[in-house]
Each structure stands twice: as C-alpha cells, then as structure tokens.
Amino acid sequence: MVEHPILWLAGAFLAMLALIFVRIPIGIAMAIVGVAGTAMIIGFGPALSLLAVEPANAVNSADLATIPLFLLMGNLATAAGISGDIFKVAQNYMGHFRGGMAMATIAGSAGYGAICGSSSATTAAMARIALPEMEKRGYAGGLAAATIATGGGLGILIPPSIIMVLYAVLTEQFVLELFAAGIVPGILAVILYQATVWLVVSRNPALGPATDRVGWAGRLRSTLRAWRAVLTILLVIVGIYSGAFTVLEAAAVGVAITGGFWVFSPARGWASLRAVFADTAALTGMMIVMVIGASAMGYLLTLTNAPLEIVDAVAALGVPAPVVMVILLVMYIFLGMVFDSISAMVLTIPFVFPLVVSLGYDPVWWGIINVMIVEIALITPPVGMNVFIMHAVAPHIRIGAIFRAVMPFVLADVVWLGLMLAFPVIALWLPHALR
Amino acid sequence: MANEGALGGPARGFRAGYVAAGQRLADALSMISMALICVYVLLVSSNVLMRYLFNAPLGWMSDMGFILMPLAMAPCLGVGAARGMLVSITFLSDRLPRPARRMLVALTRAVSAAVLAAVAWKMLGYGLDALAERRATVQMGAPLGPVWLGVAAAFALAVPLVFAQPLDREEEVHHG
Amino acid sequence: DTIKLRVSSYAPAGNFVNEQVIKGFLDRVVADAEGTLDYQLFPGGTLGRNPAEQLKLVQDGVADVAFVVPGFTPGAYDRYGIVEIPGLIHDAREGAAVLAAAYAAGLLETPERTRVLGVFSSDMNAIHLRDPVAGLDGLTGKSLRAVGKPQADGVTILGGVPVTGLASTEVAEAISRGTVDGAVMGAASLDAFRASEVAVQHIRVPMGSAALMLPMNLGTWEKLPAPAKAAFEKHGGMAFAEATGAIFHEQDETYFAKITAKPGHSELVLDDAARAAYLEKVAAVGRDWAAQGAERAAVYDFAIKTLESLRGE
Ligand code: NA
Ligand code: NA
Helix, strand or coil: CCCCHHHHHHHHHHHHHHHHHCCCCHHHHHHHHHHHHHHHHHCHHHHHHHHHHHHHHHHCCCCCCHHHHHHHHHHHHHHCCHHHHHHHHHHHHHCCCCCHHHHHHHHHHHHHHCCCCCHHHHHHHHHHHHHHHHHHCCCCHHHHHHHHHHHHCHHHHCCCCHHHHHHHHHHCCCHHHHHHHHHHHHHHHHHHHHHHHHHHHHHCHHHCCCCCCCCHHHHHHHHHHCHHHHHHHHHHHHHHHCCCCCHHHHHHHHHHHHHHHHHCCCCCCHHHHHHHHHHHHHHHHHHHHHHHHHHHHHHHHHHHCHHHHHHHHHHHHCCCHHHHHHHHHHHHHHHHHHCCCCHHHHHHHHHHHHHHHHCCCCHHHHHHHHHHHHHHHHHCCCCCHHHHHHHHHCCCCCHHHHHHHHHHHHHHHHHHHHHHHHCCHHHHHHHHHHC | CCCECCCCCECCHHHHHHHHHHHHHHHHHHHHHHHHHHHHHHHHHHHHHHHHHHCCCCCCHHHHHHHHHHHHHHHHHHHHHHCCCCCCCCCCHHHCCHHHHHHHHHHHHHHHHHHHHHHHHHHHHHHHHHHHCCCECCCCCCECHHHHHHHHHHHHHHHHHHHHCCHHHHHCCCCC | CCEEEEEECCCCCCCHHHHHHHHHHHHHHHHHCCCCEEEEEECCCCCCCCHHHHHHHHHHCCCCEECECHHHCCCCCHHHHHHHCCCCCCCHHHHHHHHHHHHHCCCCCCCCCEEEEEEEECCCEEEEECCCCCCHHHHCCCEEECCCHHHHHHHHHCCCEEECCCCHHHHHHHHHHCCCCEEEEEHHHHHHCCHHHCCCEEECCCCCCCEEEEEEEHHHHHHCCHHHHHHHHHHCHHHHHHHHHHHHHHHHHHHHHHHHCCCCCEECCCCHHHHHHHHHHHHHHHHHHHCCCHHHHHHHHHHHHHHHHHCCC
C-alpha cells in the first residue's frame, strides 16, 4: 500500500528506539509510532480508532485473561509458603553435594515454575527462600545470586508461563500448544543449569561447599509436607494436558486452590492480600500496555506490507535458512543485553515472526525460543531484570559480581539455543504427541 | 529514598499528598480488579465442578467472562502506571545529570498520560457506540454498553495515576 | 486514477470465504469498474484479528470493506437473526435470497457510517450425534451444543437439552468426553474443528444458518467514481446473494458428503413425513422469534412470503 515498505519499517523502528531511549515506556512508544505511522497511511481519524479497538481486544481476550490468573496463582502460592516447601524438598535430596544447594535452587525454581507463570515472581520468591540457606552454608554470594536469577527464568520456560501466553496472543497460536512445547525444553534447561553449577564448583569448590546429608526420613517428611505444591501442580498440569480443563479453567482452578491454601496458611491477612493483589494488577497492567502497543505497531507493519517485503528480500539473498536463524539468535542475544525482559520480543515479533514462519520453521517452536530469548535478556548486563531483583533483595551482593557469576549460565542458554535449533523435536515432540 | 516532586525538589505539600492519594487509588483499583477476578475464578471453578459432577455446565459462563474480565483487566492499567510498571529503558538517560533526568521523567510521564488519555477518550466513544447499538452478551442478553463505559472510566483513572508514581522508582539509577 | 480498497477478513488466508466469496465478488466488480478500482485483501485478521470488531474497522475507516458476521455483536443487528431460525430457510441459497430481498426492502438494519455491498447466508447447521438414533424421537434427553437462542429453542422443541457457551474449538473434546451427546453445527465446521471424528451420525435437517455481510465505509463509498459505484451495484445486492448462495450450498454438499462417507459414519435419512413433522415442530421457534417486536414480525412475514414465491408454492 506504500512505496518502499522496508524504509517505512526502518523509520518506524528508529522512531521507536528514539522514544524508548528517552524513557518513554515501551508499550506507549509502540502505540505512538504505530498510530502516527498508520495515520500517515490511512488518515488520523481511522488510525486513532485503533486506540479503542485494540485496548478493547486486549481486555476482552480469553488468552490474556489467563495472565492475571496465573500471576495470582503464583503470588498466592508464595504467600502461602508453597515455594518454601518445594525448595525444602530439593534441598533435602541434593543439598549435600558439592554445589548441591545451588542445584537445589535450580530444581526448586523449576518446581515452583510449574505453579508460577512469571520469572520475576519466581526470582523474588526463591531469593527470599534459597539465598539465606546458601549464604548460611558458605556459598559465594555471586554464585548463589546468579543461580537464583537464572533459575527465575524457569518461571517462564516451564509452563504455565505468561510469556508464552503473550507470544500466543501476539502471533495467534494456541496457548495450550506452547505450554506443551515448553516442558521438555524446560527440563533440558534444568539439566544444563545443573551441569553448569557442577562445572563451576568443580573448578572452584570454595564457591559452593558440600554440607550435611539429610537422611531419608527427613527427605520423606519434607516431600509429604510439600503436598500442597504436588496437588496444585498435578491438578493444573494434568488438567490442562489431559484436556479436562481449558487453559483458562486450569488457571482459575489454580487460583481457587492456592487461594484456599493461602486462607489456611499463617500468612493470611490484609497486608499479604494487598501485596498479592497490587503485584498481580500492576504486572497485568504492564502486559496490557505492551499488547496494545504491539498491536498498534502490527497495524502499521501490515499496512506498509513490510513483513512480506522482508521475507522476499531474505529469500532473494539466497541465504540458507539455518544461517538466517543463527543471525537472528545472535541479534536477539545482543538485543537482550540492552533490553530487560520482554521488550526485545514484543518489539520484533511483528516482522521477525513472518520471516521465521516463511523459512519453514514451526511457530510454536519459535515461541519457545522466544521465551529463552527473554530469559537471556533477564540476566545479561547492563540491564537484567532478574539480577536487579536479586540485588534489591540482597544489596550486599554487588551487581557486577552477580553479572559475572551469571555468565556460565548464559553460555548454558546458548548451548540450549544450539540444541533447540539443531533438534526442534525437543520442543515439538510433546505437543504433537498430545494432539 | 523519599518521594520527590515530579519537577524536582523534595516531596512536600501538594506533591506528596498527590502521590499518597494516587497510591491509595491504585490500591483500591487493584482491590476492585482482583475482587472481580476472584468472582470469575469462583464461577469458572464451579462451572468445572458442575460439568464433572452433574454433567451440567452453566450456559451463561461465557457471558460472565465478557462482563467480568474487561472490568477486571482495565483497572490494572492504572495500577501499573501508579507503580511505575510501564517498562522503560533507563540505562542511557540514567547517565544524564540529575536535573536533565528529572525534566525527562516529567516529560515522558506527560507523554504517557497523553496516550492513556487518548485511549480513555476513544474507549468512551466505543462504550457509547456499544450502548447505542444495544450490544449484549450472547446467552443472557446482558447489555455490554455499561461494561465498556466502565472500562473507559478505569482507563481514564490511569491518566492522573501516571503522575502518582513514587519518584524514586523512576529516578532510581539501576546500576553503578 | 485508481482507488485501492483495503479489505479485511478474519478468515484465514486461503479459506474459501476469501478465495471464492470475497475475491470472486471484488474481481467481478474491479473488472467492470473501468480501471477506477483495485483492492488489497488482508486475510487472517491481519488488519484486525477480532472477528467481532470487523464492522468497527469499516465504520472507523481502518478498512474500506470487511467480512462481517452481524451475529458476533449480539443485540446490535437483531433482525439478521431471521436466518438462524431452525426450519425456516432450507439451504444457503434460500438464506442469501431472503436476506438480500429483506435488505433491499429496507427491513434489515444498516450499520451506521456504512454502505452495505451485499448480505448473504453461511452454510446450514445440521445435527450431529455421537451415538446414532433411529429417528428424531431419539433426540429426547440428548444434550446438544447450540449457539444462540433460536438454535437452543430448536433443540428444546426436539426434546433435547441445549448446551450453550461451548466454542467451536471445544466441541470435539466435549463430545468425546460425553459432556454433550452431539452438536448443532455446519458440516464444514464440524470437519474443520475435528468434531467429525467423534460425532458419527448426521441428520441433515435445516437448523438455520448465520447471516453474513460485506459493508463498505460510507466515506469511501461516497468518494468512489461513478463506474466503480455502478459496478458494485451491478454485482452486489441480489446478484451477490445468488453467487454466494451457490458457493455456500456447494460447500454444504461437499462437506456433508465428506463426513458421511467416513468409515463408521452414517446419515439419518428422513422420509417426507418425518421431515414435515420436523418442520412442523420447529416452526414454533420462528413464531416465537417473530412475536418479539413489530420489526421482527415484519422481517418474518416478509421471509415467509419470499420463501413461498422462491419455492413456487
Ligand atoms: Na511457569
Ligand atoms: Na539484559
């Protein structure tokens, strides 16, 4: 509909970056550029109408509605002490190995990730529980904090995941398929992180000293005590994958049951409830603004035809698809440094997604890759949300030390990306088996 | 760090009162939003029970989703705004001298507020259209116009709340 | 100078609604517009992904033309519900003809700020069951997924229990789990949403259809050059209804044949007497519908007369 679509895209992207770098919130910046660019093509009145239609879609979407529910479920679980139960189990089984407490933190984050849909909530929860335990046993602050910051990423890689929901909404995929696709890659990440901890403490045993072994009686006791977590995970996960619940129903049932646990926990009370509610609402609001902005931007790109032009241009270059993918992933690792979490993904989906699909890659598989891209962004300097959260919880551990200790885990993430690129079946096997 | 005024200076008088009032409003909004979500959670959960125990799903459940969820989601915008949760990239502008940074923060808040105001204004039109067209839910025929007007009102509350963030949130230099 | 229209459709790229219905119509119009007109189709909701917002896109001028289902905004375009009444129209051709004639007679709503290029009918809904029955009496006590009040009333009158609120995507699961015993839906949707794997008996009684519409932004319309307007008038209205009626009817034939031909599937074929009894029973739904307001009554009476003359009764 316009001449030189790629120029339009470049202009829009630059304008967006300019706004973002002067601190305009990312969702707002996308909305401004999206509406202004659309106005240049179809006129101001019609373009402005997007500011009604897209917000209406956002607050009316059954998929997006799962975001506050999954957030609420995770926050209630933490308030009820469920995250502590999970960590205790992992700690009792693996804490006595060299670096075992760090491994337990990864395992605990993964287990908690099966209840909680957000990485910041997972990080914050584990920081309060696992960090004191590790420090008490003489773990180096950097390693301890880095393990928690990295493990926090499992909150979004292991379903339920608000990032998968966001991706599904922005690319019109089935949330359920993404959830199914996330499980095996999530387990792969857990294995890679454990291996990383092992390698790090093998090189420098002082970083994570071995501690006393807990007997089987203690292990079983803690396992039984974690029944609330087991029940919640079973109900939600089995409910979703067996088809007994829709994703929305599973989220609602998850809130109901964790809410019930909260009511019967010592934590219940106004202050706890207010904190849980305010946290959930604020993060949901952030997601809504992101979706509105990305949708407005999506209109502009659709009207300029830029995504198709990019696809054609890349096809004309004759570069093999895997090379294009490697270039994209390298680009994302760099973008992930500058951006803190979901921004790089949200900003680039409108034109990268059509390209990836045109190259013959599976959109669900790409969704899981996108989650990892977000995870990397969460822990890479200079702007890494999970590291900041860690630092906020434990100001005595220097940010630089955390970022340094995080590097081996970033390498593990790169290995993960390589494996996923080489063997997409890691992600796609389960959703296909469940179909 | 104590709350500070949008255009510099320590938080005193009007500015501090404004921030405090804004935070209280945001708290109230999150309460309303989450209360609606809890109602929805109970409805969905009992629908699941009805389906499995009595093989009798409730037909009007999808209607309740179209009424409750927009009203629950919309206030979150204001809560996010008041708590400084609208993600922004600050590491470049953090390097600016403090007065310049303050100016920038005030400016970006004005821009954000303007965009949110435009959204609220357009939603008002959307709600009035829904009212005029007598849009309704599928099963119960419940009118949707008031729902969308409620959404517009919730969006409108987000506008003043942009200026009610505790300033330390925006002013904080994350690293260094 | 050529005017290029932005045309929005939420139907996925490659879907027959885009390829045959929308492109077919617009290609005929463009060919007769003496070079004044062109269009770009944005399929799959690329110009607005919410099916219920397609009309809004046209009214706001984001799209010049869109594929709209009036039933997606319940309450707003009430009289288009005439084709949803079980037993009234017998196939998609009749549905399109009734809608187009009623629209031309000024009996149907015109959305504000639009010019309606054409109205038409979707494919027909039929009854699909998990466990075969010997006759329509067998429907007693069966829970059937239904959409909208007329359909639900039809199920009730046939002795069944209507289950509303199930999305098309949930039907297959609900039938296989036994949450419902069957569904009222079109053969093509039954197949598309994989419900044809679990519902094995098909009863091809007319359970109504859905009204569809192709509106244009009024501002766009007013700016069109005379040859373009003339081309739209020539190919729109009744001509459009006839063309689309044939396409959707063809869809019905193809998909009904496809699902009944599956191994283990069967059709409950009704003899003339049983069919007449069915029509007799569900006629009450139409009378009920028409009893709610003078505007509905006018459309209903008009539809009955139009159908009589169509069928040469
Ligand atoms: Na998770
Ligand atoms: Na980063």
